Amino acid sequence: MSDEQMIKETFFVSHGMPRLMIGRQLLAGWRENVYSKRPKSILVISAHWETDQSTVNAVDLCDTIYDFDSFPAYMYQFKYPAPGAPDLAKRVQELLMASGLKCVHMDKKRGLDHGAWVPLLLMYPEADIPVCQLSILPHLDGTYHFNLGRALAPLKEEGVLIIGSGNATHPASDTPRCSDGVAPWAAQFDDWLKEALTTGRYEVVNNCETKAPHWKKAHPLPEHFYPLHVAMGAAGESFRAEQIHISWDQGIMSNASYKFTSS
Structure with a gap:
């Protein structure tokens, strides 16, 4: 693959609440302001696909999964019929098993959950780039x-854009909102x-469960944070981190998003 087709960046995007997808500034201006290169395919690590063993979806056409309840009717009208990427799924399986995993499952039915299709609908609305989760x-x-x-880092040299999709903070539903600015703990x-990411203290982020302030309040369940770790690891041996967006929902949910660029 030529140098022009190789990718140096991986990303972590906070996808926020599904109903807030309309007008999400970072994602709507993705190709103009963040990443103009067209990838060969996209690998998304979404907070909304939790399994006991690593699993990739290997489908020919991605169905749109509405994995939310009691949302406005218009949310169920959106479609993101992107082509699947079964060859990429196989490559992901190969890389992960070569890294020491004993088993990586292939799911030949699952489409894209809202952690994948909500940001992609804004980033690449044509839905014409193959996607694997x-x-x-x-x-x-x-x-x-x-x-x-880290095991997936070689994919960038093959033209694959790797995106972790979660949220920088994702507190419990009963956490008190902050109507006046941002909650101090958040x-x-x-x-x-x-500070940890942009100064290169990645080992601190890797040990977030014991090093992060207010960890249990920010992430009572960790599924929205770990996609960041995958994107960070996939940047490779030497990289720098840059915050590319910050906004807040209800003063407690951070939509901070990051770019990791390999040197």
Whole structure:
């Protein structure tokens, strides 16, 4: 593959609440302001596909999964019929098993959940780029997912855009909202994450379960954070991190998003 086709960047995007997809500034201006290159295919690691063992979907055409309840009717009208990427799924399986995983499952039926199709609908609305999804394993930790990403780093040289889709903070549904700015605990967590990433202290982020301030409040369940670790690991041996977006929902859910660029 030529140097022009190779990809140096991986991304973590906070997809936010599905109903807020309309007008999401970062994603709607993706090709103009963030990433203009057209990838050969896309691998998405979504917070909304949790499994006990690593699994990739290998389908010819991606169905749109409406994995949410009681949302406005218009949300169920959106479609994202992107072509699947079974060859990429096979390549992901090969790389992960070569890294030491004993088993990587192939799912030949599953389409794209809203952690994948909501951002992709804004980023690449034509739905003409092949897409593959990789599950996360929330019973394992950040370091595991970082190493999972590290095994996938060669995909960038093959023209694959790797996107982790979750949220920088994702508190419990009964967490008190903050109507006046940002909740102090959420701001502290978000500041910690930005400082650690942009100063190269990646090992601290890998040990978020013990190092992050207000970890259990920011992520009572970790599934929305571990896609960041996969994207960070997939950047390779030497990379720099840059925050490319920050906004807040209800003063407690951070939509901070990051670009990881390999040197």
